[in-house]
Amino acid sequence: SFSFRGVLSSLYSSDSDLELSTVRHQPEGLEQLQAQTKFTKKELQSLYRGFKNECPSGLVDEETFKTIYSQFFPQGDATTYAHFLFNAFDLDRNGSIRFEDFVIGLSVLLRGSVTEKLNWAFNLYDINKDGYITKEEMLLIMKSIYDMMGRYTYPSVRDEAPSEHVEKFFQKMDRNRDGVVTIEEFIETCQKFYINLYNYF
Structure with a gap:
């Protein structure tokens, strides 16, 4: 099972569609994300549940990203690298990471050529x-x-x-x-x- 925290630490299920009613930002349709990534429907659902659990608004700002990512490197200072990593995920450069941004980048990192x-x-x-x-x-x-x-x-x-x-x-x-x-x-x-x-x- 995927989780937002679990996936970040490596950086490096229901049959129903994504539950969208409780979030401010609603991701693109499941089928469209399947076409854009190399994840299965069930994997996308699991990823979204983990993402929504950590970020109920459906968006991750830079400070939240830094806080989560830094937890995996207690022996050092990960804030600067997390800043650069955040900018690499923030595809539309608007200061927040949408679920789509996150999962498309993750697909490349985990399963890309x-x-x-x-x-x-x-x-x-x-x-x-x-x-x-x-x-x-x-x-x-x-x-x-x-x-x-x-x-x-x-x-x-x-x-x-x-x-x-x-x-x-x-x-x-x-x-x-x-x-x-x-x-x-x-x-x-x-x-x-x-x-x-x-x-x-």
């Missing part, structure tokens, strides 16, 4: 949504991940580690050396990495 997942990841790293990833954007995401994992984990992480990792990754991704990473460069580099890793093992 490699290319679909990489497209979603590019959107996460492209903080200002201009279609490019800069070194500064990559560094902000990397620092937020280190903060989320905690400074007191073993082995200890040096302060300069995020910058070193970004420098290394960015050089590999920015293939034409123009100072930004396009989605084509991002996907090509990541796919080659996956292939090389697979062949190595």
